[in-house]
Amino acid sequence: xxxxxxxxxxxxxxxxxxxxxxxxxxxxxxxxxxxxxxxxxxxxxxxxxxxxxxxxxxxxxxxxxxxxxxxxxxxxxxxxxxxxxxxxxxxxxxxxxxxxxxxxxxxxxxxxxxxxxxxxxxxxxxxxxxxxxxxxxxxxxxxxxxxxxxxxxxxxxxxxxxxxxxxxxxxxxxxxxxxxxxxxxxxxxxxxxxxxxxxxxxxxxxxxxxxxxxxxxxxxxxxxxxxxxxxxxxxxxxxxxxxxxxxxxxxxxxxxxxxxxxxxxxxxxxxxxxxxxxxxxxxxxxxxxxxxxxxxxxxxxxxxxxxxxxxxxxxxxxxxxxxxxxxxxxxxxxxxxxxxxxxxxxxxxxxxxxxxxxxxxxxxxxxxxxxxxxxxxxxxxxxxxxxxxxxxxxxxxxxxxxxxxxxxxxxxxxxxxxxxxxxxxxxxxxxxxxxxxxxxxxxxxxxxxxxxxxxxxxxxxxxxxxxxxxxxxxxxxxxxxxxxxxxxxxxxxxxxxxxxxxxxxxxxxxx
Amino acid sequence: xxxxxxxxxxxxxxxxxxxxxxxxxxxxxxxxxxxxxxxxxxxxxxxxxxxxxxxxxxxxxxxxxxxxxxxxxxxxxxxxxxxxxxxxxxxxxxxxxxxxxxxxxxxxxxxxxxxxxxxxxxxxxxxxxxxxxxxxxxxxxxxxxxxxxxxxxxxxxxxxxxxxxxxxxxxxxxxxxxxxxxxxxxxxxxxxxxxxxxxxxxxxxxxxxxxxxxxxxxxxxxxxxxxxxxxxxxxxxxxxxxxxxxxxxxxxxxxxxxxxxxxxxxxxxxxxxxxxxxxxxxxxxxxxxxxxxxxxxxxxxxxxxxxxxxxxxxxxxxxxxxxxxxxxxx
Ligand SMILES: Nc1ncnc2c1ncn2[C@@H]1O[C@H](COP(=O)(O)OP(=O)(O)OP(=O)(O)O)[C@@H](O)[C@H]1O
Ligand SMILES: [Mg+2]
Numbered sequence: 001x002x003x004x005x006x007x008x009x010x011x012x013x014x015x016x017x018x019x020x021x022x023x024x025x026x027x028x029x030x031x032x033x034x035x036x037x038x039x040x041x042x043x044x045x046x047x048x049x050x051x052x053x054x055x056x057x058x059x060x061x062x063x064x065x066x067x068x069x070x071x072x073x074x075x076x077x078x079x080x081x082x083x084x085x086x087x088x089x090x091x092x093x094x095x096x097x098x099x100x101x102x103x104x105x106x107x108x109x110x111x112x113x114x115x116x117x118x119x120x121x122x123x124x125x126x127x128x129x130x131x132x133x134x135x136x137x138x139x140x141x142x143x144x145x146x147x148x149x150x151x152x153x154x155x156x157x158x159x160x161x162x163x164x165x166x167x168x169x170x171x172x173x174x175x176x177x178x179x180x181x182x183x184x185x186x187x188x189x190x191x192x193x194x195x196x197x198x199x200x201x202x203x204x205x206x207x208x209x210x211x212x213x214x215x216x217x218x219x220x221x222x223x224x225x226x227x228x229x230x231x232x233x234x235x236x237x238x239x240x241x242x243x244x245x246x247x248x249x250x251x252x253x254x255x256x257x258x259x260x261x262x263x264x265x266x267x268x269x270x271x272x273x274x275x276x277x278x279x280x281x282x283x284x285x286x287x288x289x290x291x292x293x294x295x296x297x298x299x300x301x302x303x304x305x306x307x308x309x310x311x312x313x314x315x316x317x318x319x320x321x322x323x324x325x326x327x328x329x330x331x332x333x334x335x336x337x338x339x340x341x342x343x344x345x346x347x348x349x350x351x352x353x354x355x356x357x358x359x360x361x362x363x364x365x366x367x368x369x370x371x372x373x374x375x376x377x378x379x380x381x382x383x384x385x386x387x388x389x390x391x392x393x394x395x396x397x398x399x400x401x402x403x404x405x406x407x408x409x410x411x412x413x414x415x416x417x418x419x420x421x422x423x424x425x426x427x428x429x430x431x432x433x434x435x436x437x438x439x440x441x442x443x444x445x446x447x448x449x450x451x452x453x454x455x456x457x458x459x460x461x462x463x464x465x466x467x468x469x470x471x472x473x474x475x476x477x478x479x480x481x482x483x484x485x486x487x488x489x490x491x492x493x494x495x496x497x498x499x500x501x502x503x504x505x506x507x508x509x510x511x
Numbered sequence: 512x513x514x515x516x517x518x519x520x521x522x523x524x525x526x527x528x529x530x531x532x533x534x535x536x537x538x539x540x541x542x543x544x545x546x547x548x549x550x551x552x553x554x555x556x557x558x559x560x561x562x563x564x565x566x567x568x569x570x571x572x573x574x575x576x577x578x579x580x581x582x583x584x585x586x587x588x589x590x591x592x593x594x595x596x597x598x599x600x601x602x603x604x605x606x607x608x609x610x611x612x613x614x615x616x617x618x619x620x621x622x623x624x625x626x627x628x629x630x631x632x633x634x635x636x637x638x639x640x641x642x643x644x645x646x647x648x649x650x651x652x653x654x655x656x657x658x659x660x661x662x663x664x665x666x667x668x669x670x671x672x673x674x675x676x677x678x679x680x681x682x683x684x685x686x687x688x689x690x691x692x693x694x695x696x697x698x699x700x701x702x703x704x705x706x707x708x709x710x711x712x713x714x715x716x717x718x719x720x721x722x723x724x725x726x727x728x729x730x731x732x733x734x735x736x737x738x739x740x741x742x743x744x745x746x747x748x749x750x751x752x753x754x755x756x757x758x759x760x761x762x763x764x765x766x767x768x769x770x771x772x773x774x775x776x777x778x779x780x781x782x783x784x785x786x787x788x789x790x791x792x793x794x795x796x797x798x799x800x801x802x803x804x805x806x807x808x809x810x811x812x813x814x815x816x817x818x819x820x821x822x823x824x825x826x827x828x829x830x831x832x833x834x835x836x837x838x839x840x841x
Contacts, residue, residue: 054716074718090716092709094776099702104718106699114697 035210040406570735578775588740621733708775
């Protein structure tokens with residue numbers, strides 16, 4: 001009988017006195033896809049970091065294909081045949097695809113250590129063929145789309161004949177077609193004898209793709225078994241320790257006639273064209289579109305991060321022309337960016353500092369005060385963090401970088417909630433967030449709207465929008481191609497609108 | 512179809528090839544101001560005088576590519592040539608032995624930098640600022656602030672020509688460029704230097720020994736600094752107490768003018784740093800032959816470097832922006 005691909009024996013890990021993992025004993029059979037699910041901060045990434053040699057466990061041991069596995073660093077894990085595709089992609093945009101594939105182990109010509117370019121190009125080409133990425137091996141990685149970059153990551157694993165490939169939330173920034181492509185590739189790899197670990201918050205996907213399921217909660221192994229023993233409901237119960245009957249809270253807000261944000265004819269050539277709509281008081285307005293349809297760009301322009309060349313934006317009866325984010329905030333706007341790592345957070349700063357940053361105005365004693373009221377900030381940050389169930393050891397000292405991926409996202413949201421926004425723009429607010437916390441975020445959206453705020457929610461998950469929104473706009477290729485009231489919600493029509501005009505955009509060189 | 516994207520791409524192409532554009536612009540500009548600038552002799556002179564700055568700048572490029580900085584190169588040049596000079600005086604060494612000692616001193620100096628930056632984790636700016644001060648102090652102590660002159664056997668190198676055609680400093684500069692290019696593009700360490708400069712954390716996760724790679728960059732920088740110092744002394748004939756002062760500025764300027772990004776990970780040795788170093792030299796010789804007021808020289812040089820750094824930042828921001836604008840079709 002072949003030995004298990006990976007075995008964990010009583011593995012534990014603490015960060016700053018907070019248990020991230022306690023006593024995990026788990027075995028992963030070879031040539032299977034193993035789905036790992038758990039709430040944000042449950043320890044999924046940490047467990048994989050231990051396997052990948054990025055974190056050393058406090059106690060416990062591991063074996064890899066029967067051999068003891070005690071990696072001192074990522075290089076050791078690579079040598080043991082483990083490839084790790086991180087939650088945040090780990091590529092070098094300034095280097096070509098070949099360089100990225102072999103950055104920690106080029107084929108060499110001789111003992112001088114000179115690179116064997118021919119051989120590298122050949123194997124790179126082969127690996128790219130396997131994963132179905134058809135572009136020259138010398139392309140700079142920064143010129144690839146996120147999906148192509150992901151394929152490069154997988155090619156990296158394939159190119160060095162990894163026996164175990166870890167995919168930590170690989171689908172969170174892919175479109176549906178790209179996901180399907182990734183899934184068929186995963187199946188191919190599994191059939192070729194690879195073991196794959198698949199982490200995702202999309203439970204349907206996990207159930208569909210995996211052969212075995214592993215559920216973690218608060219750093220403990222709750223259950224594991226073959227996929228036939230699981231349903232989405234059981235996974236949720238195991239993950240959060242209780243039953244969640246509805247994935248979406250009942251809608252409580254009712255939109256009024258008062259207009260909060262009026263956008264007319266906003267244009268930025270080549271990016272968005274002639275966008276007009278109105279956001280009402282108490283309304284949750286959905287903005288659906290595929291990635292790259294211009295929705296994020298629209299949000300950035302509304303918030304004043306990018307300029308527009310034509311059109312008008314009026315926020316609460318105040319025209320915004322050539323405005324800066326500070327003015328937007330002053331006019332009651334808030335913007336939760338999709339890209340938490342680059343735009344939403346100061347990674348090295350503490351949790352408290354991050355929360356306080358956007359809310360300094362409100363927490364200062366008065367508008368003109370120059371002193372910062374630390375106690376007020378601390379109280380508020382604790383309250384918001386509790387509402388969102390943000391898991392962290394110490395709000396004052398722990399830096400944002402050390403939070404789990406989903407908790408970083410919650411932090412971005414927390415930060416903006418503190419400004420008491422009148423108009424809230426959310427870009428993919430639930431990406432990478434667990435079911436329970438998603439529910440909390442929908443509830444907060446509801447409550448804000450019921451309290452008279454207007455919310456513009458951008459998402460590529462149609463189901464989430466139809467469940468939470470009063471009205472949905474569909475964007476495609478920089479234009480609004482559909483405007484659906486709640487009574488007219490119809491997935492087929494909306495998807496149709498989302499694909500409108502795409503063929504003209506498909507000209508080469510438009511990436 | 513996409514006007515802004517088109518414009519951005521052209522702009523980016525221009526920013527990427529800025530060293531060449533600047534070089535041609537400067538060249539023409541001084542050529543018009545001072546016609547004898549175009550003579551072969553003056554060009555050869557400019558390149559020859561640029562060779563030592565160029566060699567130091569090549570080393571500097573390694574450090575800049577990892578996202579660090581080395582302010583101590585000028586002191587390294589001074590200290591290592593002082594050590595070599597004193598050894599010659601005391602032991603009557605051959606030029607080859609003096610050269611080895613000079614490079615050895617530079618290597619030791621650089622190891623100190625590497626240790627402080629990578630092991631003690633002091634920010635490069637502060638670490639090398641400290642070794643800049645300490646290195647010059649030590650050099651002055653050893654030489655008692657006296658000028659040390661070098662024997663004719665060594666100064667001959669400064670004026671000799673290979674096959675009676677190409678001046679030796681230029682030959683050595685060319686060899687340095689070649690060696691550096693091979694190191695950066697044809698060895699694993701070189702590729703990893705670019706990776707580390709792009710993102711240190713990602714490099715660590717990719718299994719790169721980031722401590723070693725950064726240390727290598729500082730060592731290469733220090734060794735090339737002492738090498739540049741040796742060549743400069745061979746041309747000057749002696750080391751005085753001010754030798755090498757301000758060279759860090761010239762080296763960083765040459766590298767940045769040559770398109771090496773101060774943010775790390777971007778830029779190339781060839782033709783970038785070559786052009787950068789020659790440009791620095793062109794500016795000073797050009798200003799002289801155009802009979803510009805001496806007091807204006809440093810201000811004009813500063814202005815040009817300022818422009819180069821501004822271009823660098825602009826390019827970085829534009830690159831970031833363009834990355835966000837992925838329109839996806841599927
Ligand atoms: N380097 C670190 N320093 C301190 N705490 C950390 C560090 N890395 C992780 N943690 C903590 O360990 C816990 C588990 O984090 P982990 O990243 O494994 O969660 P996760 O299950 O991957 O969550 P998500 O679904 O949000 O990605 C979290 O509470 C996190 O704050
Ligand atoms: Mg995670």
